[in-house]
Amino acid sequence: MTEKVQEMQKKEAELDKGVERIRNTRVFTPAVDIIEKNNDLVLLADMPGVDEKSLDIILEKNLLTIYGRVEPEVPANHRLVLSEYGVGDYQRTFTLSDEIDREHIRASVKDGVLKLVLPKAEKAKMKKIAVAAEA
């Protein structure tokens, strides 16, 4: 096969030293894409197993945290004979600059992918200055 084989491994989220989680689940760092467009930033995060009900998006000061809860689906009476991925929650935090219009952040989920649209604040938008010819 000539196609490039891409290796993927879920990364587990790191905890501060001496801190423990309340729920006894694994927590992964979702893979994200951040794309800048003219008027907004688009953040896409792969969180398979998460839907709109199990997702929390918290904006506190300049910290934007996304947290997705995943209920592990264990088929009854089956035993796991091959495990290439682990199942757990997702968490990731980003710092936002002042250039984001915090009031108008939009979020949606489709097929396990979170899409956050972060509109740029008016002042951060690129302005084109018209040049007038001197008389």
Next chain:
Amino acid sequence: MTSTYLERLLDPWREFERMNRLIGWPAGSTAEYPAINIWVAGDDAIVTTEIAGIDRNSIGISVAGNTLTLKGKRPASVEQEKGTCHRHETWSGEFSKSVQLPFNVDPDKVQASYRKGILHISLPRLEADKPRKITIES
């Protein structure tokens, strides 16, 4: 290519895969996209895989004997959103992955569902492949 015992000792992962084959467990290649989990109970196997962002119409599932093949594709988000990419960590491209199951599968009874980016495939064993009890004639 035949490997010597020493070579196998030096490569524990290969040894693990060899043992897997001996036991008859499914031997999948590790961490090749997409990662899969296989659950088995008697004459039924369940394969789950996390393929977030993949359009359900692009997913292809085929079964031949004891081999399950999964195919699909995901366009890169940058191409869809048309902007400047600051971070690109998600997987995109085309995949084709085959796994061997511990028994032959009945292709007519395979069921699949795709929810929240997780593909769930139920694969029952082929009737003709099930072990039969032989009665001893007197």
